[in-house]
Amino acid sequence: GAVVSQHPSRVICKSGTSVKIECRSLDFQATTMFWYRQFPKKSLMLMATSNEGSKATYEQGVEKDKFLINHASLTLSTLTVTSAHPEDSSFYICSAAITSGYNEQFFGPGTRLTVL
Amino acid sequence: GNSVTQMEGPVTLSEEAFLTINCTYTATGYPSLFWYVQYPGEGLQLLLKATKADDKGSNKGFEATYRKETTSFHLEKGSVQVSDSAVYFCALSDPGAGNTPLVFGKGTRLSVIA
Numbered sequence: 001g002a003v004v005s006q007h008p009s010r011v012i013c014k015s016g017t018s019v020k021i022e023c024r025s026l027d028f029q030a031t032t033m034f035w036y037r038q039f040p041k042k043s044l045m046l047m048a049t050s051n052e053g054s055k056a057t058y059e060q061g062v063e064k065d066k067f068l069i070n071h072a073s074l075t076l077s078t079l080t081v082t083s084a085h086p087e088d089s090s091f092y093i094c095s096a097a098i099t100s101g102y103n104e105q106f107f108g109p110g111t112r113l114t115v116l
Numbered sequence: 117g118n119s120v121t122q123m124e125g126p127v128t129l130s131e132e133a134f135l136t137i138n139c140t141y142t143a144t145g146y147p148s149l150f151w152y153v154q155y156p157g158e159g160l161q162l163l164l165k166a167t168k169a170d171d172k173g174s175n176k177g178f179e180a181t182y183r184k185e186t187t188s189f190h191l192e193k194g195s196v197q198v199s200d201s202a203v204y205f206c207a208l209s210d211p212g213a214g215n216t217p218l219v220f221g222k223g224t225r226l227s228v229i230a
Contacts, residue, residue: 031215043220043222044160044205046217049215049217095160095218097215106162107161
């Protein structure tokens with residue numbers, strides 16, 4: 001089956017630093033990737049839709065200057081949390097859409113960000 | 117717009133009990149339906165899917181049938197195990213809308229005790 005990886009799986013950083021999270025589709029090409037944020041014991045909150053070669057589309061309330069998304073190739077999208085603060089601590093999950101006609105999506109294993 | 121409603125948890129069951137997690141949806145057109153499972157500290161894994169009415173998705177003893185007449189996709193398992201403890205998400209996608217985000221339910225936490 002289609003595999004999506006995320007790196008790093010876990011990161012701890014100091015307040016004010018920036019953190020980059022990578023999302024890769026390992027065995028398929030993904031023109032579209034999605035970034036979600038998940039708070040403890042909550043459902044996934046869509047942050048943005050990332051299309052290869054174009055600007056990401058952010059959901060209402062998500063700061064695009066805070067959460068920079070780049071989708072430079074058909075297998076890689078990155079999310080950079082700039083000037084991270086403790087309230088940015090969360091579980092970030094990406095998914096990649098495979099063009100199968102069913103809009104099937106495959107999820108990465110997630111990245112746990114802790115900002116001290 | 118499209119939406120998914122699933123039963124609130126948490127659900128606590130004894131090992132070998134029967135499991136049902138209800139999921140209903142609202143959608144225009146003919147969505148594809150999915151159940152995802154999230155084990156503690158991990159990302160989401162696709163558990164099963166159904167892409168048209170009356171389809172039954174099944175995997176690891178779990179089943180769900182796409183019921184268009186009741187707009188439902190309830191998840192069932194005849195005999196749960198401790199290892200099934202996880203959060204289960206019902207989701208839908210609109211295959212006619214290109215690569216759009218999945219619409220998720222709020223998730224149901226299942227705890228199975230020995």
